[in-house]
Every structure is written in structure tokens, then in C-alpha cells.
Amino acid sequence: MQHSGQRHRAGLTALVVLTTLLNFLFPANVLAADRGAWAPDTSYTVGDIVSHGGRGYDCRQSHRSLVGWEPPNTPALWLERTGNPPPDTQAPSAPPSLTSTAKTHESVSLSWGAATDNVGVTGYEVFTNGSASASASTSGATSVTVTGLLANTTYTFTVKARDAAGNRSAASNAHSVTTSPRPAPDTVPPSTPGGLRSTGVSNSSVSLSWTASTDNVGVTGYEVFVNGASGASATTSGATSVTVTGLNANTTYSFTVKARDAAGNRSASSAGVSVTTTGTPPVGNKLIVGYWHNFDNGSTNIRLRDISSKFNVIQVAFAEPVGGPGSGRMAFAPYNSSIADFKADIALLKSQGRKVLISIGGANGTVHLDDAVARQDFVTTMQALIDTYGFDGLDLDLEGSSLSLNGGDTDFRNPTTPRIVNVIQATRQLLNQNGSGFILTMAPETAYVQGGMSAYGGPWGAYLPVIHALRDRLTYLHVQHYNTGTVMALDGRAYAQSTPDFHVAMAEMMLVGFPVGGNTQAMFPGLRPEQVLIGLPSSPQAAGGGYTVPANVHRALDYLIKGQSFGGTYVLRNPAGYPAFKGLMTWSINWDAFTNFEFSNSHRAYLDTYR
Structure with a gap:
């Protein structure tokens, strides 16, 4: 999320062709x-x-x-321009210093120096044993892992650089590597985890910890079972603690833990422990979701433990890629806090029955999952962050070029763009690894969602295949109703941000559905009302546009939830409204503190009138 004076959340502005004015402003003799x-x-x-x-x-x-x-x-x-540009016929230089950095019995990791080109190198191709076609390729990165190799076999690799015109360089130096022998099968299970105990409890979650198991090769993770279930309800990637979420209030649960290793061997079950959740339900049935940003942008530096109790879900923003957008490796380090203090703050919020999620991306955190390597790096590093801090879920806040449809990708139900397909698969894998109580939220901009009704391609509608593919596990969708131009609604009118009409019209598009790209044969199905919230700036300083005074927000919600019209232009398709509509999201908690909690105080009092 880039807002005025901030480094995150850039809203996509519509381009308007004003040829005469442009000719006047930008003469040809520049x-x-x-x-x-x-x-x-x-x-x-x-x-x-x-x-x-x-x-x-x-x-x-x-x-x-x-x-x-x-x-x-x-x-x-x-x-x-008139005439054609001169063709680019100059090939890049040969990549230097090809070497191997790691190997297994079925893969070899390679790296090399960057090639140069008169226009620009666009990627590299890796050839194995002099093959005529590339065995692996990159989009500019100077390293890759070649997989699918035979054990204890010598392979010779070369690399060529390519440019946008299709010119390819001469081959790099040849580098030979012998893969490792195939390891003997591991059939020994880990030892049984000991000392299982409860370290925290709320009305919907229980935090557990235990002593580490041992294994002849190595323990890779633990599985937590609730009430003797046949499948794990929560998992870790090696951490000896976890918080099991999605539980009922004032209910007794029995927990056991098993250790697992890389070969899939599982230990015997630990001794069980019984824990009763607290009986205090959350206030009302509507939510306020707030983003807490992990950087100083002139608002307020506030510790997690000091966040107002009026926020039900806290989005920690952001986990961002390291090593370039295409690496897939994600990282997060708490700002102005030790890791131990940050983890303690998260545990405290969770003990109060609140959810703490890790948000991915933002405007500057561009995430490109263009291949299987980047996808797996993403899953591995995100799981490590989830286990380290005990996050209850993840939020997809992908902006800019993180999601964009390739040419020819025209069906949101069957996407073909690798960047989108890999985001879906990686998210699904994380959801499966962390159990049914793990929360998934998304915070797209309007152009990437509602904008897909008018046009479908490039960034327009690019979130639709992700939402559609994950709708069965999507907990909340809160589209950003800010930093946007006018957007076409179901009635064929374009509405401007900051107005009750805009909020009602944009929200109902997600509840009713709409024809993608104007094609009535490609209808995007609506979401359940309890999955949908409205995203708003918490103060005028928090966004470049879209701030809406509380009274107009409440007019919009009265119409959306109760069907109580404020006399606006937009008319609900469902006159009775949507009583299960879930609430509000805001960027940000920090800016709310800056304005003395105007957003959370005014909207919490209003939302609590719904029981």
C-alpha cells in the first residue's frame, strides 16, 4: 500500500488520451x-x-x-514514429566465470557473471551436455538450479545470454559437475516429542510448546492433532511451538504432537494435554482489520501490544522479497524492536482473541513467482516466518507488476500466466501446510478486481483468477477503496472514490459478481457477504485520495447491510442489503494513532450496533 509521503501502496491511475493537449505540452523537438x-x-x-x-x-x-x-x-x-527503428543485431557478451555452488543427487546449482549488451541482457539459457535447447532459463538472474538429474552422474554445463531482439551470446566456459550418489532410504522415525504443554489460551486459540525430538538424519517439522483427528490441525517447519486457531469459545480440546523427518517418517504421538478455551466472545459480529506498518513514514511508531483493542485483525506489513523480485525468497525483520519482544507482542494479541497476519508485498515489495524455483523459495521462506513469529495467516497485498496477465490469458477460471499460477499454487501449499484454521486475506486495488469488468488483461482484473481459485479458503477480501480513479459499477455508471455511492457500488460488485471484460459468458461469481470488507484510509494523511468522513462511511454501510438508502445514485441489486457483510479494513493503524484514533473509535462504536 503506497500513500502520500509513504513508500508503500501505489494506486493505478487510468490513462486518458488527450492528443491535442499532449502535442502542445510535449513538442516533437525535445x-x-x-x-x-x-x-x-x-x-x-x-x-x-x-x-x-x-x-x-x-x-x-x-x-x-x-x-x-x-x-x-x-x-x-x-x-x-515514422519509419522503423534500426534492428538490434549485436549479441551480448559471453557470460563469464560459470561455476557450481551446490549439488544433490538430482540437482546442480550454478552461478556466473553478468553478460553485457548494447541494449540490455534480458535473460540467460543453461545448456546441459551440449544439448541443442536450453535445459533451464532465467529472466536476468545470474544463478539457477538445474533439476531432474541422475544420481552419481557427470554433467557439463554452459550458459548463453540473450537480449530482447533474440540475439544470443557465445557460450560461457564449460563447467562439469558430478551429482552426489543417491542416499540410502531413511526408515527410522524421529523420537517422540516430550513435555507438551499450553503456553497461552484465548476464546478461539491455544498456544502449545514441547521439547524437541531427535532423528538419525534430522527432524523437519511437527504435526499437532486435535481431539485425536486423523489429519494434523497445525504444523511447523521445525519450531517446537505453535498456536492452534479457529477453536470454539469455552470448549475443552485435547492435543497431541508427532515429529516428522524429510523421508516422511513420523514419530509416535506425544502424551496428550487438555486445554479449555476462554468464554469471552469478541465484541459484536463485525470486524475492523488494520495494517500495522513496519517502518517509519512520519505517522506514529506504535508497538503491536499497544494497538487499540478496537482492531480485531492486525496485518503486519510487509514481508518483502530479498535478492530481487524474481527470487521468491521472502524476509521480515521487526522495525525498532527485538525479535523476542515482537514475538511476545504477537502472543499477547493472540491471547486476547485477536488475529495477527503477515502481509506480503506492498507497492515496493514486488513479488515475481515466475518459475517453480521461485515458487518453492517463496513457500519455504514464508513458512519459516510463520513458524518463527506464530502468525495466524497471510495477506496477499500484491501490487504493481506482481500480478499482471500475459497476452492470450483470457479466462480467469483457467489462468495461464506463470506469475499468477505460481502465486495460487504457493498460497494453496501454505494453506494446506498450516491447517484449516489458517487465515487468508487479500487487499487488491480496484483496477485489479472491479476494473476487470471493463477490461481484462495486463493489470486489469489480474487478481480475479487468484481470488477465484482460492475462494474456498479465502477468509476476507478487502479491496482498497482509495488511491483510484473512477470505476465502472454494475449499473454502467462510473463512481468516484470518497463517496457513499462508490463504497456501496464497489462492494456489491464483489457480492453479486460481474461479467469479466464485459463478457456475459465469463461471469465472476460473487463472494459470500461474510468474506467481504471495505478498505479505507484511516486519515487524510494515510492516502493520496479516498479518505471518507465517518458519517458517509456509515451511510454506505447502513445501505449495504440493512438496505437503508441514503438517497444516492447507485441502487442495490438486493434491496434488503447484506446483513452478513463483515466490516472495514484500514491503512493504517499507525495513521489512526496519529489522528488520536478517530477511525477505530468512530467505526467500532458504529459496528458494535450490529450483533
Whole structure:
């Protein structure tokens, strides 16, 4: 989430073609700079020249490009030149210093030095044993792991660089590696975990810890079973503590733990422990979800333990990629706090019956899961963060080019864009690993969701396949009703942010569904009312646009929940409203503290009128 004066959450602004005005503002005699082939995620300046699809274009407005903003699609940004650009025929230099960094019985990890090119290197191809076609490829990274190899076998690798024009370099130096012998089967289970005990309890969760097991190779994780269930209700990746969530208030549960190793061997069950959850239910049945940001942006530095009790769900923002957007390796370190204190704060909030999630991405945390390696790195590192801090779930806050549809990917029900397919698969794997009580939320911008009704491609509607594929495990969707232009609603009218009409119209699109790309044969099905919240800025300082005064928010909710009209333009498709509609999300808790808790105080009092 980029807002005014902040480093996160950039809302996508609609492009409007005003040719006459642009010709006046950006005359053709600006000094030109040849930038080569057009590329996404690149800053361009007025007068720059790029090539795309065999044609040349002049930059008309300074901007940073996104997938979907190709020159033919954005005449407000690019003017086609007469004549064709000169072809790029110069190949990149050969990648230097190819070497291996690790190996197993079925894989070899390689790295090499970066090649150079007159325009720019776009990727590398790895060849095995002189094969005519690449065995692996990257999108610019200078390392890769080649998998699917035979044990105790020597392989010779070379690497070539390629550019956007399809030119390929000469091969790198050849590097030979012999894979490790296949290990003997491991049939020995770990020892039984001991000392199982409860370390915290709330009305919906129980925190447990135990002593570590031992194994002849190594313990890889633990599984927690509730009331003798045949399947694990919670898992860890080696940590000897976990919080089991999604429990009923004032109910006694029996827990046991098993250890597992990499070969799938499981220990005998630990001795059981019985715990009774507390009987205090949460206030009302509507939620306020708040983002707590892990950086100083001029608002307020507030500890997790000091967050107002009026927030039910706390989104810790953000886990971000390390090693570049395409690595998939995620990291999080608490700002202005020790890890021990941060974990203690999370445990305290959970003991109060509140949920603490880790939010992924934000505007600057671009996540590109373009291949299986990045996907598995993402799952592995996110699971480690979940286990370390005890998060109750994860939030997908993917912005910018993190989600964008490739050309030809036209069916939200069957996506083909690798970046989107891998996000779905990685999220599903994390949900399965952490059990049925693990929470999944999403916070997309309007262009990525409701914007998909008018157009489907590039960023427009790019969240729809993710929402649709994970709707069976989606706990809450809270679209950002801010930092956006006008958006078309179900009645064919375009509504502006900050108004009750906008909030009602955008929310009902998610409840009723809508034709994707205007195609009535491709209807996006609505979500259940209890899955949907409205996302709002907590103060005028928190966002570049979209702040709505509490009175207008309450008018919108009265109409949405009770069918009580405020006399606006938009008319609900369901006149009776949606009594199960879940509540509000805000960016951010920190900005709410900055304005003396105006958001949480006013909206908690209103939402608590619904029982």
C-alpha cells in the first residue's frame, strides 16, 4: 500500500488520451535519447525513443512503465514514429566465470557473471551436455538450479545470454559437475516429542510448546492433532511451538504432537494435554482489520501490544522479497524492536482473541513467482516466518507488476500466466501446510478486481483468477477503496472514490459478481457477504485520495447491510442489503494513532450496533 509521503501502496491511475493537449505540452523537438527495446518496470523521460513490435515510439510523458502499458496500448504516453527503428543485431557478451555452488543427487546449482549488451541482457539459457535447447532459463538472474538429474552422474554445463531482439551470446566456459550418489532410504522415525504443554489460551486459540525430538538424519517439522483427528490441525517447519486457531469459545480440546523427518517418517504421538478455551466472545459480529506498518513514514511508531483493542485483525506489513523480485525468497525483520519482544507482542494479541497476519508485498515489495524455483523459495521462506513469529495467516497485498496477465490469458477460471499460477499454487501449499484454521486475506486495488469488468488483461482484473481459485479458503477480501480513479459499477455508471455511492457500488460488485471484460459468458461469481470488507484510509494523511468522513462511511454501510438508502445514485441489486457483510479494513493503524484514533473509535462504536 503506497500513500502520500509513504513508500508503500501505489494506486493505478487510468490513462486518458488527450492528443491535442499532449502535442502542445510535449513538442516533437525535445532532445531524443534512444533507449532500445521497450521494457516494463523502467523509468522513461519525455523525448526517449523505444522500439516495440518492429516500430519506433517517442515518449510523450515521463513515467515508470508497467506490464500492459506497451506503447501501442498507451497513446497518452507514446507517439509512434515514422519509419522503423534500426534492428538490434549485436549479441551480448559471453557470460563469464560459470561455476557450481551446490549439488544433490538430482540437482546442480550454478552461478556466473553478468553478460553485457548494447541494449540490455534480458535473460540467460543453461545448456546441459551440449544439448541443442536450453535445459533451464532465467529472466536476468545470474544463478539457477538445474533439476531432474541422475544420481552419481557427470554433467557439463554452459550458459548463453540473450537480449530482447533474440540475439544470443557465445557460450560461457564449460563447467562439469558430478551429482552426489543417491542416499540410502531413511526408515527410522524421529523420537517422540516430550513435555507438551499450553503456553497461552484465548476464546478461539491455544498456544502449545514441547521439547524437541531427535532423528538419525534430522527432524523437519511437527504435526499437532486435535481431539485425536486423523489429519494434523497445525504444523511447523521445525519450531517446537505453535498456536492452534479457529477453536470454539469455552470448549475443552485435547492435543497431541508427532515429529516428522524429510523421508516422511513420523514419530509416535506425544502424551496428550487438555486445554479449555476462554468464554469471552469478541465484541459484536463485525470486524475492523488494520495494517500495522513496519517502518517509519512520519505517522506514529506504535508497538503491536499497544494497538487499540478496537482492531480485531492486525496485518503486519510487509514481508518483502530479498535478492530481487524474481527470487521468491521472502524476509521480515521487526522495525525498532527485538525479535523476542515482537514475538511476545504477537502472543499477547493472540491471547486476547485477536488475529495477527503477515502481509506480503506492498507497492515496493514486488513479488515475481515466475518459475517453480521461485515458487518453492517463496513457500519455504514464508513458512519459516510463520513458524518463527506464530502468525495466524497471510495477506496477499500484491501490487504493481506482481500480478499482471500475459497476452492470450483470457479466462480467469483457467489462468495461464506463470506469475499468477505460481502465486495460487504457493498460497494453496501454505494453506494446506498450516491447517484449516489458517487465515487468508487479500487487499487488491480496484483496477485489479472491479476494473476487470471493463477490461481484462495486463493489470486489469489480474487478481480475479487468484481470488477465484482460492475462494474456498479465502477468509476476507478487502479491496482498497482509495488511491483510484473512477470505476465502472454494475449499473454502467462510473463512481468516484470518497463517496457513499462508490463504497456501496464497489462492494456489491464483489457480492453479486460481474461479467469479466464485459463478457456475459465469463461471469465472476460473487463472494459470500461474510468474506467481504471495505478498505479505507484511516486519515487524510494515510492516502493520496479516498479518505471518507465517518458519517458517509456509515451511510454506505447502513445501505449495504440493512438496505437503508441514503438517497444516492447507485441502487442495490438486493434491496434488503447484506446483513452478513463483515466490516472495514484500514491503512493504517499507525495513521489512526496519529489522528488520536478517530477511525477505530468512530467505526467500532458504529459496528458494535450490529450483533
